[in-house]
Amino acid sequence: MSGGYVYEVWPGTMLVKFVMGVADEAETPDGWFFSPWSEPMPQPVPDPALLEGEMQALLDAKLRQANAQVTALQGRIDAINDAIEFDEALPEEIEELPVRMAQLTVWKKYRIALGRVKAAPGWYETPTWPAMPEPYTSEASAVASGPSAAQ
Numbered sequence: 001m002s003g004g005y006v007y008e009v010w011p012g013t014m015l016v017k018f019v020m021g022v023a024d025e026a027e028t029p030d031g032w033f034f035s036p037w038s039e040p041m042p043q044p045v046p047d048p049a050l051l052e053g054e055m056q057a058l059l060d061a062k063l064r065q066a067n068a069q070v071t072a073l074q075g076r077i078d079a080i081n082d083a084i085e086f087d088e089a090l091p092e093e094i095e096e097l098p099v100r101m102a103q104l105t106v107w108k109k110y111r112i113a114l115g116r117v118k119a120a121p122g123w124y125e126t127p128t129w130p131a132m133p134e135p136y137t138s139e140a141s142a143v144a145s146g147p148s149a150a151q
Contacts, residue, residue, distance in 0.1 A: 055124040059117060062129070066111040073104040073136050106133045
């Protein structure tokens with residue numbers, strides 16, 4: 001024989017544990033598998049529990065970001081409404097209010113969509129993530145860029 005790969009599979013899975021080249025099948029250690037050079041090396045199969053854990057962590061991070069955006073926008077809207085209530089609102093703040101409210105709506109809808117990601121087919125193998133809205137970064141961001149920033 002002209003040599004090949006030697007690999008071991010994690011117990012109970014199809015994950016390749018280690019690969020090395022050998023000159024001949026006779027050099028294959030006990031409990032290991034031989035694949036001739038002419039055959040493709042078996043592709044590791046992802047561990048479903050690990051993949052699901054990674055996707056859950058990503059979903060959790062996206063939800064934390066969405067919650068932070070909703071909280072920040074709601075805080076800004078409340079501050080502008082306070083200024084309006086006490087007749088102390090600047091013209092720029094009055095202009096900013098509908099932009100911030102539109103941004104808040106978009107972020108809330110995004111958060112709703114994230115909450116439905118796990119219910120979709122192929123949840124952790126091929127999740128379908130909703131498009132993330134433009135982040136709210138400061139009081140000046142929407143006013144400077146206009147209402148299109150909220151779309």
